[in-house]
Amino acid sequence: MITLDELLERDKKREQDGFKRKIRIGRIVKPGAGNREKIIVVPTTVEEKFVHDDTLLVDQSPGEGEPTGGTGEGEEGDIIGEQPVRPEEGEGQGEGDGEGPGEGQGGEHEMEANAYELGKVLSQDFELPNLKDKGKKRALARYVYDLTDKNRGVGQILDKKATLKKIVETNMSLGRIPDVTRIDSAGFVVSPRDLIFRVLSREKQYESQALVFFLRDYSGSMGGKVTQTVVSQHVMLYSWLVYQYERQVETRFILHDTEAREVTDFQKYYSYKVAGGTKVYTAFQMVNEIVEKENLARDYNIYVFYGTDGDDWEKDGKQTLIEIEKILTYAARIGISVVKHTYTGTKETEVEKYIRGSGVLDRQTHLIKMDVMGENVDDSRIIQGIKTLIS
Amino acid sequence: MELVNQHAKGIMEECKLRARDAGLRFDDETLEYIVTNRDMIELSPKIMIPTLYDYWVHDVRVLSGKGMYEAYPSNPYETVINTRPAISFYNDNNPDWLNVMIFYHVLAHIDFFQNNLYYKNTWDVDLAGQALADKRLIAQLRSEKGRWVDYVIEFARGMDNLVGFQRDLNRALTRDQGHVPDRIDFYFDRFLQKIKSVPQHVYLKEIDRYNQCQKDHADFFGKVTEQYPEFEEIFQKEKQKNAPGKLDVMEYILKYSPFLRREENEWMKSVIHIIRSTSLYFQPQIRTKTMNEGWASFWHAHLFLKDERIRGHETDFAKVNATVTAMPKVGLNPYALGLRLFEHIQEMEDKGRYSLDYFQLKDAILRTKFDRTKNTGMDYIFSVRENMEDFSFINTFVDQEFVDRHHLFLAGKRFNPQHNTWQYYIKSKKVDDYKEMIINTLYHPPDIRVVEEKTGNGILYLDHRFENKPLKQDFIENTMIGIEFLWGGPVHLETSVPATTAQPGSPYINFWDPGTAGSPADSRNAPIQWKRVRFIMKDRKLHKQEL
Known part of the structure; x- marks a missing residue:
């Protein structure tokens, strides 16, 4: 039986032969008692053929999902059950989008081991650059x-x-x-x-030690592929950092809609979805609060990665920019990924507009990067995005 | 993986006798193997054929299958493959009583494979042996050509759903009836009358001349070609159009690709052939899943309960049977649906309800009482299993009586912004809605054919006959890269895409963002407009052109 490494080796040869890579790194979540999820890293691939696209149903009203079959008593229009869109603690977290790796207290070691493997694969096989030691490095x-x-x-x-x-x-x-x-x-x-x-x-x-903040928008507009893309990128980033820092990585997870909340683990970070409106600055504000309160800037290389669809109720982004400037005084890197919905087309989103407009990308070119991609991108584009964010 | 022991084989042979008595028909020879869950994981990417050719995608599936098993252990009871002799696999942790039930299930599958007409083209093939030969050929090619063999497999698999299954089947089923008009018939019936429209006296004169020639053993067509030099060509064209049917995309590429015709690429043809025939082999299985599983579940229940060897295990049986054949509250289960539909058909026919009298009866009470005690239901379902596949099975026999009796409904799913939940509700109890939903889940590859008139100058021109379902856009590029490679030149594909470039947004946005409230929702209710476009694959780059 072929091993994962051999598969990736073969996949690399595809590029030399002028074809796209086909192996993706898939993640299976094994739910455990309490919060002890375990993720299993497996390769996946898609065999492309001409097939019908069933997702584009011709007749569908807003807020309506795909119909299926059912059995039981009742009349037309009767409601037979409800299922929470956003699973909360204790409410059967399941597979999320089928995409969510999980890390729980106690399950951490297994997560780390897998993430380390994934990070190794990413660095070696996808040729992600090695980390450059920045002046702000702290020693352990x-x-x-x-x-x-x-x-x-x-x-x-x-x-x-x-x-x-x-x-x-x-x-x-x-x-x-x-x-x-x-x-x-x-x-x-x-x-x-x-x-x-x-x-x-x-x-x-001496070893460097990193603290990574993962931030993402989970507001109403983030449904579907956008979230998947953001979380895929973040899990890869996380894995890569775990590898780079020889597992000396600490992580914090922050979600926001109109307000920010910190969640305890990856699983929640991944699976929570579709809440209210969008105020981007709240997430960055929370980062500043945490760093200040716990005095983290002294001991850590701090990385902040933020994923969004580019939507913000605060159109000029004034407060967001203030918070970002503050972070830039201590962070080793801020990476912003904007994943655009297909329907936005080539139009610039609010977040893109004010970040570019502020000129911060040019002034602090070593400290802040932004990457913009569409929601339908494949893994290789996501990895390309990681390269941009960490270059 | 090993053969079952003599004890189990004894049980199996006993089951065969009883199944035959009940009317099932199958070959005497069968092979049974005991396998572990791990074996099953390794077999399933190879569609359970242990001798199928090696391919890295299978390895990927095995690796992810193992990961999946680690997270969610599963325990499949059996699998049957359609070969001669039929091979079936049994989980090594099945108890004996369970194997009795499974044997019946398996025998019904074998009966289905060997009698359903959609399988006709698989009847004379020893698949396991054929696959082994193919596997060896591919292994040998791989040692010579390296990874290019895998590219050819990949690209061939990229179009292995565009095979002319129905056409081949049609040919096999009508072959015996001497369908192709011969030269004489064509000359007199079509050529003279339809194409040349000759006056009647000329026609009669020709018949006389033909009879004369017959008598004298003289050549009749010599003069015909003298008079109508174009006859031979028209006849040949007609023959090609009618008799062998149009080539499917794979065949067309095999036959006409300038790239494959080069001597150094000849070997690719055998690889494509293997992929094509493997795909054809599995077509009937994909197209009869509901029926096949329903048929097997129907028979295991019927035969098992009558079998005295399982006394004492009735409750165990009930548990296993229920997990296999229960109708889910929300969702679809082909085993359950197929089973109930066979039972329903049997009862309807027993009561003589497939008749004009019943059809014309409008009184609901009289309808429920309608019973002609024909008792031909058993024969009827046997003929259904012989002549139908999932689409015709469901389209013909799912009726309002069936839906009402089993309390079936179309379950809708909608977002409830107050509770932030998905709400499931009974959307419709009408048979047409229910039927449409099931039919939408059936295997139905797009109808894509080569347009010969537009193919030329090195370009292969494909046309997608649009059935109100667009092609999956993400897959178009890589599929066409593969076809371009095998064709050795640009490939064009004509298809339909939604006319509005901006797709309607996520529906939830309206609830939350006052700025855009309302507007995308309205456009969503309007039916989607379609437009024809042409995708052009050239030098591994995809372009899109509006038509």
């Missing part, structure tokens, strides 16, 4: 033990090269080597002090 000290120190006379492992050098040195100073071009080692005098050993010693190791 960790000790490792290694045979690095040298000691004369006694020790654990004889360093032969260093020892030989020492012996030659000693014999030269004793005048036992008259002609350096013709050395006769048989005549060497070896002092016990000449033996050089390596000994185990404690070394400090």
Whole structure:
């Protein structure tokens, strides 16, 4: 049986042959007791054919989903049941869009392990760039033990090269080597002090540590593919960062409609959907509050990624820009992805308009990036977007 | 994977006798294997054929199947494949009593495979053997050509739903009747009368001359071609038009692609052939799912309950049977629907209700009492299983009586902004609405054909006969890249797309955003306008042109 790596290797060759990649990284959520979801990373692929598109039903009124069959008593028009659009805690979270990986307290390790794998795949196979260390990097000290120190006379492992050098040195100073071009080692005098050993010693190791804020709009307009695209991109980003920082990544998740709320895990971040109106600044404001309150800027590389369909009730984005400027004083990177609905066409969305208009993208080109794509993009475009956001 | 033991085989043979007594017909030879859940996961991407050719997409499916199994373990009871001899797989954790039930289920499937006319073209094929030969060929090609074999498989699979299944079937079913007009008939019946419209005396004279020639053993057509030099060509054209039918897209490419004709590309043809014949082989199975499952469920219930070997397991049976054949409150279950429909048909026919008398009867009470005690229902469902497929089965036999009796309805789903919930409700209890919904779920590939008049100058021209359902746009590009590759030149596809470029937005937006309230909702109620467009695939780039 072929392995995932071999599949991806093969997929890379497709590009050389002039065809598009076809393997996508799929994610299956295994719901567990309480919040212990487990995600399983699997490859998926689609076999394209000419097929009918059943989603475009000819006769459909607003707010109406696809009809299906049913059995039971009742008259036409009777309501037979309700199902929450937005599952809350304790209310059977299910599969969400069939897209939502989950992380729960306690299940974290498994999530991390999988995300690390995914991140590795993304970095290696999709050639995402490695992280550049920025000036704002904070250090985390960790000790490792290694045979690095040298000691004369006694020790654990004889360093032969260093020892030989020492012996030659000693014999030269004793005048036992008259002609350096013709050395006769048989005549060497070896002092016990000449033996050089390596000994185990404690070394400090520095690693960067990252804190990532994932922000996304879950307002009414975000239904369907837009949300899927945003969350796909965010799970990949997360995985990539987990890999880059050798798992030293902490994450915070914030959702917003007209107000922001922090959720505890990925699963919720993914599955919650379709709430009220849209005020973008609330999410960024919450980031500032959290960072300030917990004094995070001192110890972490802070990344802020935000996903939206570009819709904002605050058309000029004044407050959003104020909050963003504030974040820019401490963050390593802000990445904004705008996923446009097909019906917006080529028109600029509000968020695009005011972010571009403010000139912040040009002034802080190293700290803030924006990527705009349509809702129907494939994985390779999403990955391209990640490259833009982190370049 | 191993053959069942002698004990289980004994049970199976006993089941066969009883099933035969009940009227099922199938070959004596069958093969039964015990498999594990893991085996099932590995087999299912290969449509359960262990010897199917290797292909990386199957591997992807196996890997994701394993992931899926880890998250949601499943435990399928059995699978049958339509081969000679018929092969069936049984889960290694089935208890004996359950295997009795499953054997009946399987035997009914085998009966269906071997008697339903839509399977006619699969009757003489040993699929497992054929697949093995194909697998070896592909493996050998792969060792020579490397990954290009996989591209050819991929591109061929990209159009393997555009195969002329009905046409081939039609040909197989009418072959025995000497359908093709021969030269003489064509000359006298069509050519002289319809095409040349010769006066009657000329026609009679020709008949005389023909009879004379017959008598003298002389050549009759020599003179005909002298007089009408165009006759031979018209005859050949006509013969081609009527007899073998138009080529489907795959065949057309196989036959006329300049790219495949090159010597170094000859090998691709055998790969495409394999894909095409594999697809054709499975067409009847996809098109009879509801019937096939319904038929098997019908018989396992009938035969199992009469079998004294299962005494003491009646409640176990009831549990398993209920999970398989219950009608879901919301949703569709082909097993359940097919089973109930067969039962319904049997009862209707038993009472003689498929008759003009019943049809003309308008009084509801008299209708419920109508019973001619014909008791021909059993024969009738046997002929239904022989002659129909899902569409005709459902379209013909789902009637208002059926819908009322099982309290079926069309379940609608709408957004309730107050509760922020999806609300399910009874949308319609009318048979036409219900039927339409089911028919919409059936397999129905788009009707796409080669337009020979427009094909030329290296361009392959495809036409999609529009049936009010557009093609899935995301898939068009890659599918056409594949066809372009195999054709070796630009490919054009004519189809229909919605005329409004801006798709109506998400319906929820109106509830929340006062700025846009109302406007998209109105446009949504208007029927969608369609326009014809031409997709052009050239040098792996897709362009769209309005017509």
